[in-house]
Amino acid sequence: MYNVIVYGPGCANCTNTEKLIRQVLTELDVPFTLEKVTDYQAMAEAGIMSTPTVKLNGQVMSKKAKVPTVDEIKTWLGKA
Amino acid sequence: MSMKLLLKLGGALLLWIAVYFNLQTATDWLVYDLLGLSKTEHFSAAFAFFIFETPKVLLLLTLIIFLMGVIRSFFTPESTRAVLAGKANLPSHILAALLGVVTPFCSCSAVPLFIGFLTAGVPLGVTFAFLISAPMVNEIALGLLFSLFGWKIAGLYLAMGLLTAIISGYILGKLGMEKYVEEWVYKIPPMDDNPEAGLTAVERVDLGVQAVVEIVGKVWIYVLLGIAVGAGIHGYVPENFLASLLGATWWSVPLAVIVGIPMYSNAAGIIPIVQALLAKGAALGTVLAFMMAVTALSLPEMIILRKVLKVRLIATFIGIVALGILMVGYLFNAIM
DSSP, rough: OOOEEEESSSSSSHHHHHHHHHHHHHHHTOOEEEEEEOOOOHHHHHTTTSSSSEEEEEEEEEOSSOOOOOHHHHHHHHHH | OOHHHHHHHHHHHHHHHHTTTHHHHHHHEEEEESSOOOSSOOHHHHHHHHHHHHHHHHHHHHHHHHHHHHHHHHOOHHHHHHHSSSSHHHHHHHHHHHHHHOOOOOOOGGGHHHHHHHHTOHHHHHHHHHHHHHHOHHHHHHHHHHHHHHHHHHHHHHHHHHHHHHHHHHHHHTTTTGGBBBBBHHHSSOOOOOOOOOOOHHHHHHOOOOOOHHHHHHHHHHHHHHHHHHSSSSBBBBBBTTTHSSSSOHHHEEEEEHTTOOOOOOOHHHHHHHHHHHHHHOOHHHHHHHHHHHHHHHHOHHHHHHHHHHHHHHHHHHHHHHHHHHHHHHHHHHHH
């Protein structure tokens, strides 16, 4: 089971990140939940400073402030 | 760094040099020999300019964006925050403005970053110095200015942008406006640093390449437009068409700032406009003030900032930054 949270206020980068992760997970046909957090206060409480930030099963995966590549997402999923 | 990576980088650099320094020869051959255009005609000169300028600018841009991408891989918002926490003196404002240039930053993360800085004990003024410099003095703005207008204008923009950020941040800090930050921000517990494992040389180069693909892939159209404007309007619009309106008159700078503030665009989007203004006799200080106002202050950003800042602080922020940009514009116009 993959529990993914994408933190981002809704700019193009964040929306694309969410879309791409959903696409990869759907293609891999694995069970997952995908949540998008857009509220600044919730973001701050989770300790998020750059967006988009991706959390997988509670672990921060990327803080590069950019849309991940498909390969990167697959590497993250392998680690979880 | 592995041998293989070094060879690849060396090979790429050699290829870059070979292409870059033969552009003029290749253009002349293409335009005048192969296409047989006349050297005296106005159209062929404009066409040759476009054919020469486009690859030249894109090559320079690629190199700069790549280098900046690699440099940025050494910085994270977390490491920057750790460096800036605690100190509210002038050097820390200077450091914050400098780090704003090299820390990876997407303008939509301005608010999370703002909160992250404040809760970690970065003073308000230092935080502002960072937040003003980051969107204004970035690799896209510098890369484009350098490739299109040369290192002098890029350097001046860098220096003046930093100066505006440092002074504005310093003044905002001195005003003691912490009470105009929304109360809930200070109630957020300090965040973990979530340290990330160091990157390998290959990963850093990869990040540089990704930056090139992403940024050049996005801005090439504006670059082309900018060059086309430069080549195209030449001769059709009188050379000093704008000189009377946007030359070094006392009111051209405030006009540029007032028009620029509500506009929302990244550095790439306004490059064609900058190109056109400069080509037609607008004063350099006026044009740079316009570019700074567009990138550093924008209506959507203010609406987002309203979630963490009270109106009074936002208004002060706009006022001080606008004043800083105004002075930069006047200074430029006076010395150029």
